[in-house]
Amino acid sequence: MIGKTNLSVGEAQARVLRHVPLGGVEEVPLECSLGRVLAGEVRANRDLPPRDVSAMDGFAVRSADLAGAGAVLTVIEDIRAGDRPQRSVAGGQCARIMTGAPVPSGADAVVRVEDTRALSGDRVEILVPVKAGDDIRLRGETLRNGDVALAAGTEITPGAVGVLAAVKRARVLVRRRPRVAVLSSGDELEALDAPFDPERIPESNGHALMAQVRALGIEPAYLGIARDEPEELAAYLRRGLEHDVLLVSGGSSVGTHDHVRPALEALGVTLHFWCVEMKPGHPVALGTRDERLVFALPGNPVSSMVCFEQFVLPALRAFMGHSRLFRRDVTATLAHAVKHKPGRTEFVRVTLRRGADGGLTASSTGMQSSGNLCSMAQADGLLIVPADCDGLAAGAAARVQLLDGAGFEVASVFAENAP
């Protein structure tokens, strides 16, 4: 089942994605659809806009009247959004019109109010040249009745929510989310609600993993801590395998007290890999039973989180029907050299700083021990040192996977120091 050689990160990701099933379909209210993926295409049920409308507040005019500068027109009507125009615009006439209001017959352009001057009586002077079609949004310009407004597989972003509202879908068909269970294992672990015991190590992996799952819009089930006893562990794993995806952290090392691997195999789980050439993160395993996935993640908290980012995150997103499965990465300049021995892909926790030139500089969060969870709380991203690299020099460009929270920056692009 498991090849003799260790996999690269990319090979392991490909192997994960070959085993992820696509989630089923469910209907949800529009207000609960954000972040989900459309299970089918959505078509427009009318032309949008439903007729020719003004794109601006101003005056609906006949462009033929405005060949010369300084034309003066007579205002024959006020047309508001939601009105129906009552009169046709004839030569020398215009209608005052609001954004979104229907363009009256006869008119073929709109002049914005800032480009006009009110005169006495019902007259207005047009201060700019005007072409036919100016500032008119044509009927069906955004969508024609029957057009595909959103394709199947579209992620429902706020913009897509707007489109769904515009085509009046109060309920939408989306891919369902996976049911995810999180289990920690290890005799040394102290539960969050357990009394303080100086001999024990507080259980943090499970909580960090649950937060990573929640950040993807999925509410996980926490199974708790399984002790290093075969029967207890098997009972926990059996419960975990009732979910679409089970995450187990700890207990998956190559040592003699490794219970998780044989326990999974005894439960009929097929293992697809056990080791990936990465640091931190080794060992990490993928198993499947029918359509259920199990990830056995390392016991070191940083390793567990980094493995989640590389393997579990794309799997959960694939299940939900996303086509964008991977973290965005940015290019940053290294503030300092990074040592590296060729062999394993290395993930260095870094902070990002925006320089005066608009570029990003990456600096290590400091000690890169895989036990140093604080580094994951400080990091903006994971700097990737390719497996075959023999070190990166200060000033070199590197790719940095953005972590949760790094979608936002301290300074605005419009701040004074922006280019």
Add this chain to the structure above:
Amino acid sequence: MIGKTNLSVGEAQARVLRHVPLGGVEEVPLECSLGRVLAGEVRANRDLPPRDVSAMDGFAVRSADLAGAGAVLTVIEDIRAGDRPQRSVAGGQCARIMTGAPVPSGADAVVRVEDTRALSGDRVEILVPVKAGDDIRLRGETLRNGDVALAAGTEITPGAVGVLAAVKRARVLVRRRPRVAVLSSGDELEALDAPFDPERIPESNGHALMAQVRALGIEPAYLGIARDEPEELAAYLRRGLEHDVLLVSGGSSVGTHDHVRPALEALGVTLHFWCVEMKPGHPVALGTRDERLVFALPGNPVSSMVCFEQFVLPALRAFMGHSRLFRRDVTATLAHAVKHKPGRTEFVRVTLRRGADGGLTASSTGMQSSGNLCSMAQADGLLIVPADCDGLAAGAAARVQLLDGAGFEVASVFAENAP
């Protein structure tokens, strides 16, 4: 109250942030804290790790025994995580040790199991040179008892959740979220649940804005659609002003049927700006009454969403105590020229594509009409054309604000075509 000249985007952002109050403090369970901001510092309540522990599965050794290669040691004990070592390691001895297990007295280094060879009996051959301290995580290496584990103002990312669990905080003090109300205005608007009327335009702004608010982790209140009648509008606005932040879209133009501005002033709202030199997005207003904020957003759906991104988003994040207030932007190469007349900052909806060299290319989503909501559903980001720019050439570098959904990519950095 309002200066005569229009503001730049940066000036308007600065003015918004001067008026945002900092949200109060509330206690939430750890599992509900993701994305919130710590209201106070959090200190460690024990050393982490609580004693010197092994960073690997392997053997706890005395480095003095391993000056030469090929040393053979006698295994005197098995130490698992959660165990207490029973024996001290003397010369020529070692202990089998698991990741996270306490290092026994006498030993000063750990050799990983892969770097050893089991011999007959209780003996093991050490295949590599070993230095004192190798693969030992020292007591207090991550945190010492009493250290600040997380500073006040830290955003609670999954890594921070891990740290909070590691210092046993089942409940955490965070800044509260603002109560946000969303109101649409306009006689032409048809509610999502109203019957189809070909003369009307489906209300989409409010739904898109609510999704933008939800994407920030805030559940907004939807007030519905206010008709263009002064009394009805005033009643809606009064209800909206019971919230920390009120978003009104539509009705805020410079035309004669503009009800929102006088209605807000009549309710005692002080207006701080009404126009910003941006496209799309003009007009957009900020008002305050006591500590309540009102944003009057344009009626065009794209304009309304773009204004949210620039002004409302940083305000809501500031209220929640974030120090990262602004969208992350990335540098991308333009696939085509972008025309621009100096004057207003322009936001061009673009898709991003990752090239074979790892760089990003930005392409317009097509028609950039501010009525074309589909462009917001397609866009990965907003390409920024600075106000003083007289056009961007194909191949030029530009900054692109990432929109919701663009935190993920189609291809992995570890895919074959990655550098």
